[in-house]
Amino acid sequence: MDTQTTQETKRVLLAAPRGYCAGVDRAVVTVEKALELYGAPVYVRKEIVHNKHVVDTLRRRGAVFVEETDEVPEGATVIFSAHGVAPIVHEEAKARSLKSIDATCPLVTKVHREAVRFADDDYDILLIGHEGHEEVVGTAGEAPEHVILVDGPEGVKDVEVRDPEKVVWLSQTTLSVDETMETVRLLREKFPSLQDPPSDDICYATQNRQLAVKQMAPELDLMLVVGSRNSSNSVRLVEVALEHGARDGYLVDYAAELQDEWFEGVETVGVSSGASVPEILVRDVLDDLAARGYLDVDVFTAAEEKMLFQLPGELRRDLRASGMDDTSTEIRHDAGALP
Numbered sequence: 001m002d003t004q005t006t007q008e009t010k011r012v013l014l015a016a017p018r019g020y021c022a023g024v025d026r027a028v029v030t031v032e033k034a035l036e037l038y039g040a041p042v043y044v045r046k047e048i049v050h051n052k053h054v055v056d057t058l059r060r061r062g063a064v065f066v067e068e069t070d071e072v073p074e075g076a077t078v079i080f081s082a083h084g085v086a087p088i089v090h091e092e093a094k095a096r097s098l099k100s101i102d103a104t105c106p107l108v109t110k111v112h113r114e115a116v117r118f119a120d121d122d123y124d125i126l127l128i129g130h131e132g133h134e135e136v137v138g139t140a141g142e143a144p145e146h147v148i149l150v151d152g153p154e155g156v157k158d159v160e161v162r163d164p165e166k167v168v169w170l171s172q173t174t175l176s177v178d179e180t181m182e183t184v185r186l187l188r189e190k191f192p193s194l195q196d197p198p199s200d201d202i203c204y205a206t207q208n209r210q211l212a213v214k215q216m217a218p219e220l221d222l223m224l225v226v227g228s229r230n231s232s233n234s235v236r237l238v239e240v241a242l243e244h245g246a247r248d249g250y251l252v253d254y255a256a257e258l259q260d261e262w263f264e265g266v267e268t269v270g271v272s273s274g275a276s277v278p279e280i281l282v283r284d285v286l287d288d289l290a291a292r293g294y295l296d297v298d299v300f301t302a303a304e305e306k307m308l309f310q311l312p313g314e315l316r317r318d319l320r321a322s323g324m325d326d327t328s329t330e331i332r333h334d335a336g337a338l339p
Contacts, residue, residue, distance in 0.1 A: 011296040012289055013219060014282075015212040015272035021205030022307040023105030024049045024276045027082035028058070030103040030311055034079060035062050037318055043072040045089070046081045046134055048103065049276035050231035052253050069093050077101065082276075083134035084108040086141020101315050107173055107203045108135055112142045114197050118168050119143030124161040126150050126194070128183050129172030133232060136172055152179060156186040168195040173203040174233035174275070176240060177210055204307065205275045206233050210240050212302035213272050217241045221266040223249035224258070226281050227274030234274030241270065255284040269294055 020028075027048050034042045040062025047055050047065060055065060069092040072078045077099040080089065084104040093100045104112075118125050125147045129136035140147040150159055150169075161167050169187060171180050180202060188194045200207075217223065223241035227234025229251060238249045248266075252258060263269075269289060273282050286297065310316065311326060319326035 009267045010292075010294045011268055011298065012286065012294050013216050013268060013270045013300045014286070014297055015209065015216060015270065016299050016301040017205070017208050017212065017303060017305045018271075019273045019275070019277050019279050019282060021203070021275040021305070022309045023082055023107060023203070023205070026309040026311060027103040027105070028054060030101060030315060031058050031063050031079055032061070033311065033315060033319060033324070034077060034101060037315075037322060037324060038077050041076075043076055043078045044081065045069060045072070045078055045085065046083065047230075048079065048081050050083075050228055050234075051274070051276040051278075052228045053281055054276065054278060069096065069098070072096065072098055074098070079103050081134065082108070084112060084138035086138050088141060089138075099314075101312050103312055104138075105173070105203070106309055108138070110199070111139050111170055111173065111197075111201050114170055114201075115139055115142040115147065118170075119146040121166075122146075123166045123168045123195075124148060124163070126159060126161075126167060126169045126187060127171070128152075128169060128175065128180055130175075130232060133172060135174070139170065139172075150183060150187065153183045153186055156183060156190060159187070159190065161191065164191050165193045167191045167193065168197065170197050171201040172232070173201055174206050174231075174236070175202055176236045177202055177207055178240070178243070203275075205305065206236070208303040208305060209233065209237060209272060209275060212300060213237050213241050213270065214244045215302055216246075216270045216300050217243075218245035219268055220246040220249075220270040221268050222247065222262060223270040223272075224285060225249070225251050225272050225274065226253070226277050226285055227251055228253055228276070231274045231276055234277070237272055237274060246270065252285070254281065255288040258285070258288055263292060270300075 041064045043064045074096045079101045082105045127147050128150045223246040225237040241249045316326040
């Protein structure tokens with residue numbers, strides 16, 4: 001194949017939706033508004049969202065990220081991350097007279113409420129998720145005596161419950177849809193009376209981003225996902241692409257991490273980004289691809305997203321009192337548009 005033909009066949013399939021979801025946007029705006037309203041420093045327990053660029057940007061603006069509540073000076077303002085916290089964390093904050101702002105994604109809060117309800121009914125709760133992930137720690141903390149962690153299909157064989165007739169499953173919101181359903185299938189083989197949660201725990205944004213990648217994958221020589229390695233939903237996107245036909249795939253924080261050897265013999269590149277990734281990082285990747293000759297960019301749309309969440313109530317009250325804007329957050333880019 002000659003050079004001209006090669007250039008003409010190079011193309012990009014750009015997934016839509018991608019990037020920021022409503023819960024991430026809400027959490028990031030929460031920190032930004034808190035810095036504007038209260039002034040720096042504002043303390044954030046754990047990373048507000050799992051993205052290196054976002055965390056570094058907020059840190060430069062005056063956010064101080066800590067691992068535990070006891071690292072926050074007494075009386076200071078602390079924001080809890082989008083992944084949620086266990087009730088004991090709220091108690092620790094109250095004991096230190098901290099001003100707490102809870103930026104937990106409302107979809108994670110829904111799972112917390114489900115855990116409390118089923119625990120009150122004395123169910124064993126099989127929580128499908130990754131051990132040590134902040135969201136799993138927070139959900140398990142709502143009902144520690146009732147929650148049993150199931151870390152994927154391979155964890156099913158070790159699960160034991162008190163009463164096989166009173167068992168329900170819940171899940172981390174950012175898992176692979178296919179893997180979670182396989183885990184549920186195996187759990188139901190073991191516990192035929194296993195109950196489902198009242199609604200799907202895996203969040204709409206996670207499902208939509210996986211759906212786009214899944215549908216694109218058979219056409220791809222290379223899948224590039226923009227996202228950080230501690231972002232569960234970003235990691236899953238690479239896995240989904242490879243499982244559904246992409247020849248190769250990589251996760252990168254920045255365009256500068258792209259390697260020349262990845263593009264040998266590659267005609268079609270897929271691009272997506274995790275739910276905590278700002279669109280500017282995707283634009284940088286597309287600029288790099290354009291410089292490599294991938295000038296034909298087609299948007300691959302799998303779903304439309306219109307979800308908006310209000311800022312945390314405690315922050316809205318203070319914003320209103322100060323005369324500042326306390327309206328719902330707005331997604332900062334059209335996730336289906338070309339950057």
